[in-house]
Amino acid sequence: MSILYDEGQEAIANESARILEARVNKARQLELLEMVGEYDETFWHTAVEQGWTALAIGEEYGGLGLGLVELGLVAQAAGAIISGAPFLTSGYGVAHAIETLGTDEIRANWLPGLAAGQFRAAVCFAENNSPLPMRPLVSSSEDRLSGRKPAVTGGIKADLALVYASIDGGPALVLAPLDATRRTAVASFDNSRLFADIDFDGTPCHLLVSGEDARRLALDVLARMAVVTAHEQVGGAQTLLTTARDYALTRKAFGQPIGAFQSVKHRIAELYGQLEIARANCINAASKAGQEGFLVAAADARLSATEAYDTAARDCVQIHGGIGVTWEQGLHLHMRRTRSLASEQGNMLFWEDLLVDELTGVAA
Amino acid sequence: MSNLDDYRIEARNWLASMAGMFGCEARHGLSHEDDLALGREYMRARHDAGFSGINWPVEFGGQGLSHIEKVVFETEEMQFGMPVGYFGISLGMPVPILMRYGLGENGEHLPWVKERVLRALRGEEIWCQLFSEPAGGSDLAGLRTRAETDGNGWRLNGQKLWTSWAQYSDYGVIIARTDPTVAKHNGLTYFWVDMKAAGVEVRPIKLAGGDSHVNEVFFDDVRLEDSQRMSPVGGGFAVAMATLMIERYVATDSGGFGPHLDLFIDLMRRLEVNERPALGDGRVRSAIARNHAMRAGLDSITTRAMLMLQAGMEPGPEGALNKLVSVRSRQKLSELAIDLMGADGLQFDPSASQKQDWGSSWINSPTGRIAGGADEMLLNTIAERILGLPQDHRPDKGVAFNQIPA
Structure with a gap:
């Protein structure tokens, strides 16, 4: 059963899009591509000021008590302008885990700060190219964490991490402040994602859950974040569709708008379908x-x-021809973002296998 | 909400009670004639039970409900494989258009129309839609069948093509050229025609899959009364468009009217790829996953459209994607199923159901991608109507029909 958005949700969608479109700064976005370890502070301040960090956190912890539908709409607006920081998604994942698994003390320690944007959070599940490794190399005891999590999204600036680790030969979810860790920024094609290798070396941590429940909950957190990311991807795709359409209407070749050629117009129509x-x-x-x-x-x-x-x-780049591959035109901002979003929360093969596991009960 | 759920349950219960008599299994192995006779019986029972003409006015023998109930019933009915195919076009387009455009200027034909509608609802009469021609399919306005004035009536000559169920039809609606000296869209007029009249000849066409539900229909000096005219002279194209638009909300099938994805999964449970379980094969898993994601998206679009209708809103244009996306995916998935079955995949039963059998689904897929709007036309419609992209270059635009190079 799907849903129709209600008036409040429509308002969130419209308002977040309006604000972000007004504040987006392409020149700054281009500049940030070449700055390792930096992100768009304006975007982040906007997210905090607008209460988007508080959106899906319970009211008793200073949040707005809304959910994935509303956060998804904001993510869609953020994806449309190529969001300047990754923390809406990871902050939600971490806050959700804390709300679900944390003690009263843990919740009180972290949730109000996450809602207020005072803390930025990262999710450290992946190792190597596995989005959720069967046997994580990072290992944990009740209160200490050791090992490396590579290319963590938001890792260089985050204050707090939710880590998928091994404990007593089984999986565990632990919470670790990052201030005492050694972090190395990863030079990437999409630097405002703030990728960093994080080395835990006896880092103090708090065990949230271990055993089979840890894997189940990690999967739930990952799926929730994947839905946020999917909204971001839809926002980006919508922008590119509109951009391609507008260009195809104005650019002329052989005496007519290129959008009159079926090779171009059908490409755009197919995109609409996807x-x-x-x-x-x-x-x-x-x-x-x-x-x-x-x-x-x-x-x-x-x-x-x-x-x-x-x-x-x-397709949007292809339809633009030569101008589409220039630095200044900026379509490569989206190109770059497609790959970072395709990797974060697990690649297509991971999700294909997970989906078929769920549908058939047969593991790959 | 709960009313609609009640309606769905009521419909499903009635359908289940009829399934033994009229469903897939009862029909298996019947000749076309016997199957049609069974279909007529089913239509009578359906009308008696109050599930026919669901969104049509009560005064025409309908139920006076909304298209939401109609779509709900059709969606349920589709699961049972009832013998309704012969009547789908008839009740889908020609008969509704007859109710709208066939009454005469002063309603003088109302009693006659009422009788036709009732008989059509009860499966006693069938109407066909005589639109496509050898020279006019996607380009409907390129049609060449002509109606010339003859005293106070008309005389019809020419050929229609791909006319579904014409061989069983009692009447048809037809669009013909009445003025070749004006631009192609402006010289067309819309009539109904008695399919049993002198000069009408129907020849079934055997399709690739072996069945012959479509026909070519020849008109040789067929006399039409002016009272059979359903549009202003030269105003036929608008009524033809209204005919194609009248059933805006129909039951959809994200499986492209082929087998459900569950059937593919069941098949893969039993098969191996290179002597290892097929469900463990990454390529098979990818095919399942991608098809599931696509079909789930189409289903969600349909669910949202229904919710919008219930809320009194106009559903979004994305409903137009269903046929385009689902039928071609069904074609590819059917190919894969046949290939993976190996020796078993080579067996073919021409009477098998397209919704159950991969061979039948596969060989009939191209029809689905062409009939009712070819993929390319659907893409044009999305590009032009939804996205505002320009029309194709049309050298015949504004040119008198008889001046267009043949």
């Missing part, structure tokens, strides 16, 4: 958070949104 399928999957998945079938819906959203955004970037 985008709307992804959008519909996103709405469905967001409305199913915490319910039966959420993992399947999240995988559907993740797969279709990645396909839509990737295709949109490829």
